[in-house]
Amino acid sequence: MSRSAAFLAVLGLLIILATAAGCTWSDQERTVLKVVPAGSLLYPFEQIEAEFENQHPEIDVQLEGHGSIQAIRQVTDLQRPIDVVAVADASLIPDMMYIPMGKGEEDYTDWYIPFAENEIVIAYTDRSRGADEITPENWYRTLARPEVRVGFSNPMLDSCGYRALMVTALAEDYYNEPGLFDEIIGGAFDPPIRPQLQDGMITINLPERMRPATEKVAIRDGSIYLLSLLDAGGIDYAFEYRSVAEEHGLHWIDLPPEINLGSAEHADYYGKVRVNLGFQRFQSIGSERIGQPIVYAITVPRNVPHPEEAQMFVEFVIEAFREERAGWPDPLSPEMMGVSV
CATH class of the missing domain: 3.40.190.10 (Periplasmic binding protein-like II)
Incomplete structure (x- = not known):
């Protein structure tokens, strides 16, 4: 075999391997992570989504923006399988989610993490x-x-x-x-x-x-x-x-x-x-x-479909807001963001 023919053969094999590697997650079912943020979070969360999926190609983050009350009601009223909820009023989570999912059942969640302020x-x-x-x-x-x-x-x-x-x-x-x-x-x-x-x-x-x-x-x-x-x-x-x-x-x-x-x-x-x-x-x-200072918060519902992936995304969001994001007032301090209430 000539050198040129050998080169073409090797190149062809590399292309096949590269194509196969690139299709790894398109040929397999990716984990769909349903994230419902407050509408004012959509812009930064779209950036976070891209960064997160780049690091975790096996996960498909799907964002669905709502008003903060409506975001919570996707879980509590509509009983949808939502992985992550992020709202523009931290006090809504204990008020609307620290309640039983049904008679004799546990609350929809019992924690949240504040992560940003606004005005x-x-x-x-x-x-x-x-x-x-x-x-x-x-x-x-x-x-x-x-x-x-x-x-x-x-x-x-x-x-x-x-x-x-x-x-x-x-x-x-x-x-x-x-x-x-x-x-x-x-x-x-x-x-x-x-x-x-x-x-x-x-x-x-x-x-x-x-x-x-x-x-x-x-x-x-x-x-x-x-x-x-x-x-x-x-x-x-x-x-x-x-x-x-x-x-x-x-x-x-x-x-x-x-x-x-x-x-x-x-x-x-x-x-x-x-x-x-x-x-x-x-x-x-x-x-x-x-009336109280505006504080954003994030939580994972108790009946979350993908708890491990949801926790990974929450941690990613918290880390992202530790860095100054365009258009936002200064994020909360790392100490405040690390507190679960």
Whole structure:
């Protein structure tokens, strides 16, 4: 055999071996890991998914974003076989998952790990009404204008929704502007939604169905679903997480730390406001949301289909958020992230 023929034969064998090696996991069934994150986590989790699958080609991570309440209900109400749940409000996990899976059975989970913080901002675009005038000092007056349309997510489904209500109620108190909540949000409903002050606590009681009666307010199932509406000019301003505003290239107004739900130093002040969800299924669990600093958390349901792979993914997420990720405030400290509650 000539040298050229021998070379071609060896090359052909190498190609066959390389092709076979490349098809190892396509020819075999990969483990499908169902991960349900809060919508505001989709962007960083898509990056984490790619990195994780590159290191673990035998695992196929499938992401499905929902509002934080809806994410948990995939497990508790719909009884779906979900491997990992990650939410934008750590307190939702004990409130909604530390309950028995059935009569005489164990809880859906009994632990979670906090891993990141965030804050609420007012997001907008160049085409928003008042975009050339709005500032951190006058933002609330701009949103209160009758012709300005404001969007937030459904508080029955998404934590950013009830936080939008909290921020607006706190702003009314912080700026000493009586009626501000009504002008920005509450007056758009019939009957109006109005905060009640009693014993130093601001309480917002919501109807069972959040249906605005005017075009002043628009509501979507999750905060990320407001982005297309904002981009199309259907609304002028949206209550969003800062990470979401930055990841999607929006303009935004930073709110004072006293009301943006992003400062541990002001936790006591945040705790002055609570939102009572009107949805009947929340009467026994998770119906009362208290203002507190925004903390994200992750858990693995007890009846998880793939416990080992789920734990691997959780550890990967925690490690990823130890590194600064674009668009996010500083992650929690390694000590805080390592605590299971």
